[in-house]
Amino acid sequence: MNTPSFQDVQFTNGYEFTQGTGYTLPEYAFVTPPELVQNKTLRHAVVIVGGGISGLTLACGLANLGIKAVLLDEDNTVGVKGASSRGICYTQKSLEIFQKLGIFDRIAKKGIQWSVGRTFAGNDEVYNFDLKQQSNFSLSQQPAFINIQQFYIEGYLVERIQELGSVDLRWQSRVTAFKQNKDFATLSVETPEGTYQLQADHVIDATGSHTPFHAWTGVGMESKKGDDRWCIADVRFDTHPPTERHTWIEAPFNENRAVWQHLMADDVWRIDYQMEPNADAAYISREDVVRERLERQFGKKVKVDIVWVGPYAYKSQCLTTLRMGRVFFMGDTAKIVNPFGARGGNTGVADADNLAWKLAA
Ligand SMILES: Cc1cc2nc3c(=O)[nH]c(=O)nc-3n(C[C@H](O)[C@H](O)[C@H](O)COP(=O)(O)OP(=O)(O)OC[C@H]3O[C@@H](n4cnc5c(N)ncnc54)[C@H](O)[C@@H]3O)c2cc1C
Numbered sequence: 001m002n003t004p005s006f007q008d009v010q011f012t013n014g015y016e017f018t019q020g021t022g023y024t025l026p027e028y029a030f031v032t033p034p035e036l037v038q039n040k041t042l043r044h045a046v047v048i049v050g051g052g053i054s055g056l057t058l059a060c061g062l063a064n065l066g067i068k069a070v071l072l073d074e075d076n077t078v079g080v081k082g083a084s085s086r087g088i089c090y091t092q093k094s095l096e097i098f099q100k101l102g103i104f105d106r107i108a109k110k111g112i113q114w115s116v117g118r119t120f121a122g123n124d125e126v127y128n129f130d131l132k133q134q135s136n137f138s139l140s141q142q143p144a145f146i147n148i149q150q151f152y153i154e155g156y157l158v159e160r161i162q163e164l165g166s167v168d169l170r171w172q173s174r175v176t177a178f179k180q181n182k183d184f185a186t187l188s189v190e191t192p193e194g195t196y197q198l199q200a201d202h203v204i205d206a207t208g209s210h211t212p213f214h215a216w217t218g219v220g221m222e223s224k225k226g227d228d229r230w231c232i233a234d235v236r237f238d239t240h241p242p243t244e245r246h247t248w249i250e251a252p253f254n255e256n257r258a259v260w261q262h263l264m265a266d267d268v269w270r271i272d273y274q275m276e277p278n279a280d281a282a283y284i285s286r287e288d289v290v291r292e293r294l295e296r297q298f299g300k301k302v303k304v305d306i307v308w309v310g311p312y313a314y315k316s317q318c319l320t321t322l323r324m325g326r327v328f329f330m331g332d333t334a335k336i337v338n339p340f341g342a343r344g345g346n347t348g349v350a351d352a353d354n355l356a357w358k359l360a361a
Helices: 034-038 053-064 092-101 104-110 131-135 150-164 213-217 287-298 344-360
Strands: 042-049 069-072 089-091 116-121 124-130 145-147 167-170 174-180 185-191 194-205 221-237 245-251 257-264 268-275 304-319 327-329
Touching: 034 042, 034 194, 042 053, 042 185, 053 069, 053 092, 053 150, 053 167, 053 344, 089 092, 089 344, 092 104, 092 150, 092 344, 104 150, 124 131, 145 257, 150 167, 174 194, 174 213, 213 327, 221 287, 268 287, 287 304
Parallel strands: 042 069, 042 194, 069 167, 116 245, 194 327
Antiparallel strands: 089 145, 116 124, 174 185, 185 194, 221 268, 221 304, 245 257, 257 268
């Protein structure tokens, strides 16, 4: 299969506003699956639906254990087209899992290690920590955090799965229907070469927050939507703030609302501004409005190169059970948390690590 190496993918320095992409992402080729070649419905032990960070970590975990599986993803790339990156912070626990899977060195080489966090209220520093001091009491070989764009991790997972074999990665393969009985599940898959069906002993739903499996299985959930609004600006500067995580619980330059500031790979800073409740997404992400906001924080003299802007709102959701018959839910299909604390992707990685050895057993 002619797959581009993720190392070759270039960061593009143009800026984009919620549409388009600030990055060039790798594209993976569609390969005609055996079901279409043989015109036959085949049975597989494990079918993972969704190749985001959770699905790919599970696929890599299974491949690492030599377990055969099929992964279906509707897209032909990693990350989210048109978005810079959702996740940026990866915890020690995830980094330990990535070490086990053989991609930690790639992440450490590309990502940013940080240990100092400072919290400000107005101009006062009200709290700080240095995770290096805590790491004196840790047996882990991995650092407390690495900041890196989520799609880099997903790309390294794809590379690693290809190195390990065992897992059949199927791109441009959208699952459009599902049914199950007590012995197996049947999935319909739409591809550029037509639709086919396959059967699975176990289906793993890793399709993220817009999953169709909730409706297909009738699983129950608790859900809460907030009116909080945020607007991300991923930027590069001609001067460099310290490589520390800065948080303002009250930022004088943001009408006393909160701000988070982090460095990630490629020298890109994520500045995440809290907006007014129910703020208008189109207005808060307009270029002149974003530039004015950045100027208020960094001053007029600092040259800012905007990589991407993304307004967002969030909800919290959790399923009442993580299994319905032959389907397991993991990552964002199992629970959605707000982005603070970097728990979404990290808990998806932990879900995958947990499920991999259990499925293998
Ligand atoms: C602003 C922001 C910042 C964040 N920061 C962090 C952070 O710092 N650290 C962190 O850990 N998390 C963070 N998160 C959360 C994290 O991005 C998500 O929790 C994570 O992407 C969930 O991964 P997933 O694999 O479960 O789902 P997704 O990443 O949504 O992947 C789902 C996959 O399923 C595929 N798919 C969907 N439907 C189908 C279908 N019918 N058939 C086939 N394929 C399908 C999609 O193409 C996609 O590849 C952040 C989120 C946001 C919004």
